[in-house]
Amino acid sequence: MAGTLVVGSQWGDEGKGKVIDAFSKTSKMVVRYQGGPNAGHTLVVNGKKTVLHLIPSGILHPHAKCVIANGVVVDPITIAKEIENLKTNGFLKEDSQLLISDNSTLILSYHRALDMAREEAKGIHKIGTTGKGVGPAYEDRASRKALVFKDLFSADLKQKLISALEEKNALLTYYKKENLSADTIYDELMKVTKLLEPYRCADTSYIVSQAHKNGDDILFEGAQGSMLDIYHGTYPFVTSSSTIAGSCLIGTGVGPNMIDKVIGITKAYTTRVGSGPFPTELLDETGAFLQKEGNEFGSTTGRARRCGWLDLVALNYSIRLNGTNEIALMKLDCLSKLDQIGVCTAYEYKGDRLKEFPSDISVLEGMKPVTEFLPGWKKDITAVNKFEDLPKELRSYIDFIEEYAKTPVDFASVGPGREQSIWRRGIFS
Ligand code: IMP
Numbered sequence: 001m002a003g004t005l006v007v008g009s010q011w012g013d014e015g016k017g018k019v020i021d022a023f024s025k026t027s028k029m030v031v032r033y034q035g036g037p038n039a040g041h042t043l044v045v046n047g048k049k050t051v052l053h054l055i056p057s058g059i060l061h062p063h064a065k066c067v068i069a070n071g072v073v074v075d076p077i078t079i080a081k082e083i084e085n086l087k088t089n090g091f092l093k094e095d096s097q098l099l100i101s102d103n104s105t106l107i108l109s110y111h112r113a114l115d116m117a118r119e120e121a122k123g124i125h126k127i128g129t130t131g132k133g134v135g136p137a138y139e140d141r142a143s144r145k146a147l148v149f150k151d152l153f154s155a156d157l158k159q160k161l162i163s164a165l166e167e168k169n170a171l172l173t174y175y176k177k178e179n180l181s182a183d184t185i186y187d188e189l190m191k192v193t194k195l196l197e198p199y200r201c202a203d204t205s206y207i208v209s210q211a212h213k214n215g216d217d218i219l220f221e222g223a224q225g226s227m228l229d230i231y232h233g234t235y236p237f238v239t240s241s242s243t244i245a246g247s248c249l250i251g252t253g254v255g256p257n258m259i260d261k262v263i264g265i266t267k268a269y270t271t272r273v274g275s276g277p278f279p280t281e282l283l284d285e286t287g288a289f290l291q292k293e294g295n296e297f298g299s300t301t302g303r304a305r306r307c308g309w310l311d312l313v314a315l316n317y318s319i320r321l322n323g324t325n326e327i328a329l330m331k332l333d334c335l336s337k338l339d340q341i342g343v344c345t346a347y348e349y350k351g352d353r354l355k356e357f358p359s360d361i362s363v364l365e366g367m368k369p370v371t372e373f374l375p376g377w378k379k380d381i382t383a384v385n386k387f388e389d390l391p392k393e394l395r396s397y398i399d400f401i402e403e404y405a406k407t408p409v410d411f412a413s414v415g416p417g418r419e420q421s422i423w424r425r426g427i428f429s
Helices: 016-024 076-088 109-125 134-142 149-153 157-174 182-199 204-213 246-252 285-293 312-322 361-366 392-405
Strands: 003-008 029-032 041-045 048-052 065-068 098-101 218-225 261-267 270-272 306-308 326-330 340-349 352-354 368-375 409-413 421-423
Touching: 003 016, 016 041, 016 218, 016 261, 016 326, 016 409, 029 204, 048 076, 065 204, 076 182, 098 182, 098 204, 109 134, 109 157, 109 182, 149 157, 149 182, 157 182, 204 218, 204 246, 218 246, 261 312, 285 306, 312 340, 312 392, 326 392, 340 361, 340 392, 368 392, 392 409
Parallel strands: 003 218, 003 261, 029 065, 029 218, 065 098, 261 326, 326 409
Antiparallel strands: 041 048, 270 306, 340 352, 340 368, 409 421
């Protein structure tokens, strides 16, 4: 009877997919509630890699019902490809395993075109979006112009596309981009509607609340990271949805009493993709080393991720925003070859030491991180499966984080594989 919420503590790509997959073993339902195909969750099972952008990361466990709730922006073409790919690989055998809310927002090709046109127009000031149309689709939702998932199956879909394109083509003309045709978009959608129809769900909020009433364990899967939150992140270099814990309630349509625990997925170092302030960024050979060791290239866009040390000031901010109860510490194995590991414990700004994350990004741009160094463990940890068997330097590193963040580290990831996971207590304990 537990609701567990998994959120990213940093700028995304922390390893949420792996944690969701690991814990889906014991949960009956996994719910995605915000974001869209800008996310890329990578799962490695028996050496085989699956990358998911829209479908919840519980899908590789046939007993876990996967729900895409109202707060998600769904690209029908992308999700159709994901479904086909899963089926080809022997997953998603039962249609009833996946439910897509009729009221989730559609991303259509004009959203992608506008996303890219706007970024191009911004030039050096671009946000560095994933180009997946996520921002323009959320804009349409906020201005009550969006098409929703159920529209894909309605008789007046073509008319809705014609109406939408009146404005979108005017915008594309403004950006000197080619206009789009309703017929082409319609024909493209018609190729996937038959495949998607079995997954329609009129009211996913009701389904989730029924599961809660039945006493089922439910996992809520956040996408992106807390520092990319539209209200509390490093605005304007953020995504277009709220990525912090509170967003789960809104996107799913449930009350706070459904959440028993918030787990903050935290990479043992920090990465960021796209533009915007990054206090601990390393533009030297250590940064290049982390990029190589961690294979830090985006699973959605292939872009190289910027890398730096773990930032405890930002982590504490994220813990505050989310009410994080436990930390899952990811990619520890990527630090194994280093002599010493840096950790940022404060920012220095105009002679002051800041311990709280500044809300003004101009402060972030002008500050210097205060970095402490801890000894590295210099051992291969990829086969360790008990906390007590981790090298003592690594346990000290974890103690340091726990002490600074005043939050327990209950899960440690020592490799990409499902089995390379160590936890102190069960997720629903
Ligand atoms: P958008 O979400 O595509 O609009 O991109 C806005 C910003 O969020 C850009 O800096 C992206 O790189 C970043 N972003 C969006 N989704 C993710 C993600 O899943 N992981 C990491 N960064 C992301």
